[in-house]
Amino acid sequence: MVAKSDIDLIARHLDLLPPNPVIVEFGPWLGSISVHLAKAGQLHAVDNFVWTKDHARRVPDVLDPGDSFQALYEAVLKKRGLKAAVHVTPFADFVWNGPKIDLVVIDGPKTVEGMIEILSKLIGHVGEDTIILIKNALNPSYPEVVLTFHALMRREALIASEIEGPVGSNMLACRVGPAFADLAEIAENAPEEEQSPEAQADDAFLLAEIQRRLTKLDWPGAYDHLSKMSPSLRMLTAWDEVEGRLDLSPEAQEDLAVFSDIYAFHHGSAGIQPGSIAYGRSAAQAMRAYWLNNADKPWRGTSFRPEILSKAFDYGYMSWPSKIQEHIRDKDIIDIGCGPGLHGIGYLVGGARSYVGLDPIVKLDKDRVKNLTAKCKEPFGWTPNEIAELIEPWKITPKLSYELPEERMFDVATLHNVTEHLLQIEDVFRDLSLRLRPGGVMIYNHHNFYTWNGHHLPPKSISAIKPGDPKQKEMMDWAHIAFDPPPEHYISRGLNRIMLDDLIALTEKYFDIEFSEEIPTRPENGALRITDGIRNRYPHLTDRDLLTQNLFCIARVRI
Known part of the structure; x- marks a missing residue:
């Protein structure tokens, strides 16, 4: 189908042609472009004019697949008082014996080979002022074609037209460049060449690169190119066709499914604010959160x-x-x-x-x-x-x-859950107060030594109790508080036994506490095993000391 934007772009280039120009159109089908070209000059239409199953699907009940539609095409022109010199031939067999061509219009080559086959027919019959208009050359659904055209323009086989196409147009407008005769060689090497900054800013090119990377199972490279794309529903639609053409091994299908999810999220995430995804709920949410929250990071894709x-x-x-x-x-x-x-x-x-x-x-x-x-x-x-x-x-x-x-x-x-292990905790807090930039914060979650399982040893939960275990008995039901560990014992080596009030006071020595929460011990962690006998055993401790599991604190460095 020919879009209005394509017709507008063609019309603007027709105005640049000399009087009575020579125009060659490849793939005219039913003449929706031909009727504009034939008004401007000498039109030559090149096609095998065979009605295909795709034609029959798009325009049903007109011809049967395999029939010639030459007469139908000529009738469309004749109805408007127009005509064209018809060349009934496959593109591969086309030979031009006429004068220099002023304008070439090509309708939708879907492969690099098909595109180069047509363009090669023009060598020796075009000049640097010849205009070439190629429909679908910028269509992201055909990424190999897009990638190759970028290479042809970078190497000056083609020169971009001074007239820019409208946003959303898939038609490439260009002129013949000084390296036009080398276009086949340039196209062959295009996938391996370093791309220009202009190409890497083009979403259609980036999708082409993504497909190339995926065929090599270069997942970081594919994600890196995705990261450079602008969110676009057009690119999202194009991915369906690109993904359908990928022929990856069964082992790569899971990786491809993840890539497809992130690709869809990337192009559909406009308006979602960073920090809005609670990524502790699923791995998929974590991946989406990473992608959303790091949109401005240069390492988002490669990392x-x-x-x-x-x-x-x-x-x-x-x-x-x-x-x-x-x-x-x-x-x-x-x-x-x-x-x-x-x-x-x-x-x-x-x-x-x-x-x-x-x-x-x-x-x-x-x-x-x-x-x-x-x-x-x-x-x-x-x-x-x-x-x-x-x-x-x-x-x-x-x-x-x-x-x-x-x-x-x-x-x-x-x-x-580190503060309880720091034997030189004040030195650490002091150094952190100097390490943080102005306005910096320290955030900690402290596991209170004086709670039921504050010893960090078995049993850590009610379900882990082993009746009769002598090692557990030393720690059980707050016995660890009175336990006098030898120097080599874990409690001596690994726990500082700091009290809640002392930790708060130390924090306030170097920071301003902005938020703190004392999280109570849950029943499964021994909260219901407290007795008056235990309270009487430790008269210097309050229920707050004995039944606070964690202290969560956010403190800002003091300026």
């Missing part, structure tokens, strides 16, 4: 690793970042006691600008991590070193904060 995001979600590392995402978006994050750094994946999903995790005991070449969902240690599939190679703004190191370069500053410091 998008669906398999890592999905695994981090499955292991429970999205819930905490999702909870605090309003504080981390577009911020540089320092994460104290990060372990393998998987919360950092969640921070990037929330739109963090960069992530640095610190933990002096982290093993950068080991992939065994705590599965927060299954509550056990399992292989993650990627070591911290491998994740850092794949995700650009994500880094962890076995250092302490004061060992970082002095000029390295951050916007947010996070400590998730």
Whole structure:
């Protein structure tokens, strides 16, 4: 079908032609363009004029597939007092023996081979003032054709017309360039050539590159090109045809399904605001949140690793970042006691600008991590070193904060269930107050030592109690508070036993607390096992001390 925008573009170029120009039209079908061309000059129509099944579908009950529609075409022109010299031939067999051609119109080559076959017929019969108009050359549904045309113009086989096509037109308007005779060679090498900035800003070209990357299973490259596209329903529609032509292995179908979802989300997400997706609910939501929240990041596409995001979600590392995402978006994050750094994946999903995790005991070449969902240690599939190679703004190191370069500053410091482990906690808080930029915040979730399972040892829940276990008896029902651990014991080595009021006072020494919440212990974590006997055993502690599971705090650095 010929759009009004195409007719308008053709009409504007007809005005540039010399008197009585020579015009060659390839693929005239029923003459919707021919009637305009024939009025302007000597029209030559080239086609095999065979009615196809597609013709019969679009215009039913006119001719049977296989019939010639030459007479029907000529009748359309004759009805308007027009005529054309008809060349009944396949494009591959066409030979031009006439004078120099002033205007060429080609209706919709859908393959690079077909396009080059037609253009090659013109070599020696056109000049630098010859205008070439090609319908569908900019149609994103034919990305290989789009990619090749960009190469032909970049190498000056074709020169873009000074008359720009209207928005939404798929027709390319150009003139013959000085390298026109080399167009076949240029087209052959087009997929591997470095593309110009102009091409990379063109959505149709970007879709062509996406298809090329996907055929090579270059998923980061495909996501990188998707990230550069402007959201467009037109591009969304074009994807259906492109996806249908992809012939990927069965093993790649799951990756393709994820790509298709993100592609559709990208082009349909206009108006959705960053931070609006609660990404702790599903892996798919986490992927969408990453894409939405990092729209302005240059690394969004190349660092998008669906398999890592999905695994981090499955292991429970999205819930905490999702909870605090309003504080981390577009911020540089320092994460104290990060372990393998998987919360950092969640921070990037929330739109963090960069992530640095610190933990002096982290093993950068080991992939065994705590599965927060299954509550056990399992292989993650990627070591911290491998994740850092794949995700650009994500880094962890076995250092302490004061060992970082002095000029390295951050916007947010996070400590998730870490404050209870810091034996030199005041030194850490003091250093963080100096590491944060003006207005920076520290966010922590503190696991209270004085609650039922504050010992971090078995049993951590009521369901984990093993009656008669002597090790559990040492910790059970607040016995850990009075327990006097030897120096090598975990409590001596790994827990600072700081009280809630002391932690709050220390926080206020260096920060202004903006929000704090004391989260009570739940029944499954021992809340109902408190007795007056236990209270009498610890007269210096209140029920608040004994029955507060966590302290969640957001504090802003004091200027």
